[in-house]
Amino acid sequence: MSRTGGFLLTMFIAIAAAAGVAFLLYKNELGRMRDAASRGGLVANLEVGPIEYADSGTGIPLLSIHGAGGGFDQGLANVADLVGENFRTIAPSRFGYLRTPVPPDPSPAVQADGHAALLSKLNVPKAVVVGVSAGARSAVELTLRHPDKVAALILIVPALYSPTSPVSIDVSRSNMFALWAVRAGGDFAWWATEKIAPSVLIRFLGVRPALVAAAPQAERDRVMSFVRSVEPLSLRFAGINIDSTPELHELPLEEITAPTIIISARDDLFNTLPAAEFAAGKIPGAKLIVYNTGGHLLVGQVQEVRTAVRTFLASAGLIPLSDGPRQ
Template identity: 85%
Template sequence: MRRIGGFLLVLFIAIATTTGVAFLLYRNELGRLRDAISRGSLVANLDTGPIEYADSGAGIPLLSIHGAGGGFDQGLALAADLVGEGFRVIAPSRFGYLRTPVPKDPSLAAQGEAHAALLSKLNVPKAVVVGVSAGARSAVELTLRHPDKVAALILIVPALYPPTSPVSIDVIRGNKFAFWAVNAGGDFAWWAAENIAPSILIRFVGVRPALVAVAPQAERDRVMSFVRSVEPLSRRLSGINIDSTPELDKLPLEEITAPTMIISARDDLFNTLPTAEFAAAKIPGAKLVVYDTGGHLLVGQAQEVRTAVRTFLAGAGVITSSDSPRQVLPH
């Protein structure tokens, strides 16, 4: 009995020590993340309400609109990964994300107006507009409502109106845990899963873990950087709630006049391909690029996407060169 009691005591001490160390690591990481999102952005007080945004780089203005779980930081990272250098990147935090509050009217139409108001506030008459995932919704609203402000529209894995097959993610066992963590705004739960079972979160963000496992190290790092960019989850929960219950009306896509490019992947676990194909068929002259693999984060395709985007912008007369963009040209 003494041996059993001694073993249990040692086990208890080991568990307590491990838990204490884990909690300390979590507190330090959370503090670092909160410090990171407190820097690098400004808040514009617009008629539509306060909007947090980052304004980085020099060159052609590019409005980078993040997806669900994002913020200005994700907008900057996505622009760097999928578009590349040579642009002045304006990356707002959409309604409910980080320092942008939820307004009385959180509709997609209101978000599109907020994008337009931010560009006007920054004296940007026209910009390339990139909408990723759920960010594609307000990118389209902006383009329809203020066509004069959009030099070109690029929709990447767009979560738009689904004509037949809805944009969604399977509610499998691992995803149920991730859904619970998100709905609870659980910073610790997300952090723990990231460190103990990252494959759960990789699948939750729309990518097959097996694809990431065989990807080059740089791509594995990019995927995990995206997963970490959702932290602190509690600071993005209000925006996630808005994105989770959108009113996706059928929009008059045929009225879009801006040069448009749409990108998706066949193995996107969010099932954005049918929506991408539908939008490309409706938008006059839209260019559709579909990759066989890559998932929702276009794993392994980042360089190809950058090349395709810059070639498209050069072909549309928006930039002077796909290698070294220098100016927005009039249409």
């Protein structure tokens, strides 16, 4: 064998070995993620169909409605990061996520009826409702359709209707690749991109990668934890598909009577600020907080968000005043 042929053979063996190691690592990690996703929630059989949920902690009941790419696990993480402790967190997996199937009508209105039925099933007469991103849609519908169930409404980077500038996704080349991976339900594509080019996924999740790179280590870890929380992608794809093709229309927001706070960021790459401003202008007495930076994951603003939320809940008489600014 020539020297060139030997070199090429060695390179081929090295590449094959590296690919084999990567595949084994992927299979092991995917197996652990699938196991965690299948074990963490309970399933309630309701009139709208089975709804998976987690029920964690003690204190005032709080319904945590996750955004696109989520599930009950993301709902729990959202409360831990952005709201704080001392709540009984009820976190459902919305239609198409994890073990909650897609019903014939997966609209936010029907999802809201499912939220209300779940609260009734758990003997929770009223809860603080947190809707994050696409989860804000069924949170608003719940507040309109079942106002007696909602003690307060918290909308964070809400992917709601705006008459002037709709929620959208940046059409950059990297985002198109990430969108392809999502639409293909590509577990390996998402996993490999997270390992090789995480900035592609960070941008796809609505945050400028440079903002994350300049953030403290704790915030960088939180963002990457969120990136990994989308895995296994194939267990969330049906829900992502629903969230990606919404038929948004104007709702009678002026009928909402629950105390409301809405939070967004000017540099959210999903453009949720116009929707947040529109909702705040329609909901009577709604409080609007807008950060100049933070993106869709509110990078660098977590403590401020938590303080604002707890102060809001204290002013509504739902937690002690001394607990309002707690971090």
